[in-house]
């Protein structure tokens with residue numbers, strides 16, 4: 333029997349109109365509750381007639397599917413609150429709340445997509461979310477580059493998850509890993525199998541904690557980017573031993589993360605990210621001139637930067653950044669001030685130039701970047717103590 337449901341298309345059009353205007357958190361919540369209620373009623377109605385929404389005639393079915401996939405948009409829409417919109421108007425960046433957990437939920441969905449149907453569903457939803465996010469930014473008269481670097485990285489990661497090669501390799505490796513993990517777990521522990529969650533980050537390789545429902549392990553996506561079953565076996569074993577309190581070395585595991593596939597993945601992210609910047613010439617200090625001087629004095633002129641600039645924001649605690657993949661240095665605009673002595677600016681730039689000297693080594697996951705040798709080289713700067721003291725005071729000031 334063909335079931336016809338009146339009003340679904342009308343409702344879709346209504347909702348679309350409502351979404352054209354920006355909604356407050358409350359309005360968005362209310363709207364999504366309303367939509368959910370109506371969709372549940374449709375489902376129930378279909379069930380009562382031994383049918384399903386998938387069997388509705390075309391315009392109704394499309395309306396149903398549109399409304400059903402709207403959950404994400406409603407929460408996203410309400411996620412940019414008024415404050416952020418206002419601060420954006422004054423030139424600072426905007427933020428999508430909860431982006432990290434959304435991207436991670438996509439990662440987990442993809443990582444466990446072990447059949448074609450699930451992969452297709454993942455691709456559809458992730459693509460839908462990305463398009464909606466970009467649309468939303470456009471409606472706010474901004475673009476992806478108005479997001480913080482951290483949020484940009486997350487969106488690029490999501491885009492990479494949709495890459496055919498990555499979508500093939502991650503679920504395959506995840507399956508191989510889980511299988512090995514469970515096997516080692518049974519050998520080493522009598523407790524229940526822990527829950528495993530995958531996370532979208534280079535900074536934390538893994539983390540585990542006990543909660544009410546048992547042990548939860550979070551593992552970085554980086555471990556699943558390269559086809560290497562013997563490594564996954566070793567990794568699973570090491571992790572089980574570590575969690576169950578045995579002494580194991582993780583040096584090899586960290587070392588493995590410097591393989592080309594992992595570095596390429598990070599490179600693809602960094603290349604897509606846009607850093608807002610000013611020029612090298614500030615109001616008081618010119619970074620190009622200072623770089624030249626330091627390069628000659630401390631580095632035998634062997635460094636060259638692809639970009640030097642003052643930052644857009646005035647950070648007082650983290651005053652310098654080096655991005656190895658683009659080979660750029662950023663110095664906080666807080667230092668472009670007559671009250672800041674030249675040797676302080678020089679020292680901050682010198683510190684970043686040391687990172688530049690280390691190059692790609694400094695982003696290898698799990699590597700300690702400010703290690704002993706780094707600190708030794710840092711102390712070669714002529715005014716090291718004075719500059720350090722000044723920066724400590726600056727970080728404490730308001």
Ligand SMILES: [Zn+2]
Pocket residue numbers: 683687702
């Ligand atoms: Zn540093």
